[in-house]
Every structure is written in structure tokens, then in C-alpha cells.
Amino acid sequence: MNALRMLVVLLAILICAAGAGLFWMTSTGMSARATPGPLESYLGRSVRNMSIPKSARSMKNPMTASPEALLEGGRHFADHCASCHGNDGRGATEMGRKLYPPAPDMTLPATQNLTDGEIYSIIENGVRFTGMPAWGGGGPNDHDTWHLVLFIRHLPDVSRQELLDMENNNPRSPAEMQEEQKENDFLNEQSK
Template identity: 40%
Template sequence: MRFLFGVIFGILLVAVGAAAYVMTGSYNTAATIPPGKTEKELATYALNKSVAKHAPNRRNPLSADPETFRGGLAHFRENCVVCHGAPGVDPGEIGQGLNPGAPDLTLRRTQARSDGELYWIVSEGIRMTGMPAFGPTHKENEIWQVVAFLRHLPGITDEEKTQLKGATEEAEHHEEAPPPGGTAKPPHMHAPGTPPHKD
């Protein structure tokens, strides 16, 4: 009986401690604080277990040919390179501020995953990280194109690199915008009937 009380008391103490930690604002939610080793290992473990349980056991139904890669590249350029970068292509500013960071997809961690696992991750996303779910906005066929492109990623051509570089440079276009009060004014609209004016 005393043992049971001890256990219950212990659990309560931990719960109160955790609540106080959160309620006093001591838990820092800033993305600038790198995750600890244990947090990282636990999150990777949970991700791998979840992927293994949910991913379909399927091979990519598309063949790895230039046509498929072209489709995959278009989606990767639009949706992925900003966070993940690519060989010879740095991620954009969004990717550089992520916590947890978006991994280099040419590494073994990713390339060792099965087609079905990659499909599931891209389709469903990874909760509580920056990794979005693309299933709600893309057709099954398009996601398989992306999976094929992920396999091709370690060996992309210089031409493909140039195309991907263009995407992050366009996203950072604001750096070249004139300073506030500069000469270029954004276009503006008026309600019908507004008399003409200079600026």
C-alpha cells in the first residue's frame, strides 16, 4: 500500500513539475534554440516507427525516365528546394530558419527509405515540424514523380541545378527591392470615380 502511494505521489510530482515548467513560460518555444540530443533521438525514433507502420508497401509505379524527372523537378522546384536545398543549391531563408532543420535529401537517412516510405512522408507530412503534407494539394501521380526525383537527386545534372537555383533566388527577390521611400512605388487601385492625381 505504501509503495502504491509512493508511485502515485511520484507521478503527481512529475505532472506538477511539468505543468509549472510550462505555465511559468520556462519552456522556450523559440526556433533559434537547437534541440537537445535526447529530443532529437526520440523524435527520429518516433518518426521511423510511424513511417514503418503507416507507409504503403509499394514500389514506384512510374519509370525513372527523363519525362518523370521533368515532372518531379517542377514540383521539387516549387515546393521543396526552399527548405531542403539540393546538391550545389543552398536552401532559401525559410529553410535556414527551421527547427528541426530540413535534412539534405541525398543522405543515406533518406535514400535508404523505401519508395512507399518516401511517398507516405511527402503525402502526409511530419507533424510538429516544418514538413508539410502534399497529399491534400497533389495527385498521387505527382507525388510518385517527386519520389522518382528524390532518387535522382544525388546525380542531378548541371542544367537541373541551374533550374533549382532559380527557385531560391526568385524567393529571395525581396533583397533587391528598393528601400522604403525609394523611387519605385507599388501600383495602387482606386474606387471608380476617383479624380486623377499625381501619386
């Protein structure tokens, strides 16, 4: 009898939870326009960080932050990551802001306090249920990814000069390149 009672209570709880979930979904819809609340963001990040295996979390970056390594990381970031994260890593791009969850400001402690291994794993494996794609095969020795980790660590101190260099490495469509060429030709013509 007791077991039956428990089953009924459990079922009632399940039905209430499903009802609440359905109500939440139909009242907010599946729109990505909203911004996740603090509780949802906290839970999402915690689950993500917990899902990174301990061995991956404690990996050390085999590269050192030489000017060449930072330049390489920055150019790679400009080409592959800046569409969402912005060259300065603050996520203030059209796409980055409108993702659900949005691309975070990576200059802030929430990102900077992640270990090198955590940042590496996130880049290699991506984050399910978010816009963050997986960029690698998941192995521990992807030098390009380790350069990106160096660059992300450097984001809070990135200089104007570095940002200008990155702009040259942001992806452009053929039409944009043609437009730029026309402007340059025009300016060259004027200065003759």
C-alpha cells in the same frame, strides 16, 4: 496499503516529471532558434517512422526514373519544396535552417535509407509538430508525389544543369519578375 504506497510513488514521479518539463521549457523557452539535440532528433524520427503503417512503408513506386520523370519531379520540387529544402535538397535555406526541427540534408543516408513508401507517405501526409506540410490527400496513387520520390532518390547525383533548370522554376514575386525584366531589358539595350 501496498497499493496506496504505489500510488504515492507514482504521483511523486509524475510531479517530478512535470517539474522537470516545466523547468526545461522555461529555461529553453519555445524559441525555434535552437537546434534539437541528437537524442531528441533520434526519438522524433523514430516515432515518425514508426507511425507510418507497414502497408504504406512497403509501397512500390509505379514510376520509373526516366529523364522526363526526373525533370518533372525536379521542377515540382523547385516550385513547392525548395523554399525549405533548397533545390539540391540539402536544407541550407534561410527557412530550412531555422525551422525546429530543421529541414534535413536529404542527400544523406538517413533520408536515402527510407523506403520509397516511407518517403511517399511523408510527402503525402506531412509531419506533425514540424514545418513539413501535407501535400496530398493520402491516397496511394498520386503520380506527382511518386515523381517527387524519384527526384529525392536522385538528389545525391543531381547535376549543375538540372539545378540551373530548377532555378527557373523557383517561385518569384511579381516585384522580382519586374526587376529581372528590367535587368534583361538593360542587358539587351547594351548589346545592341
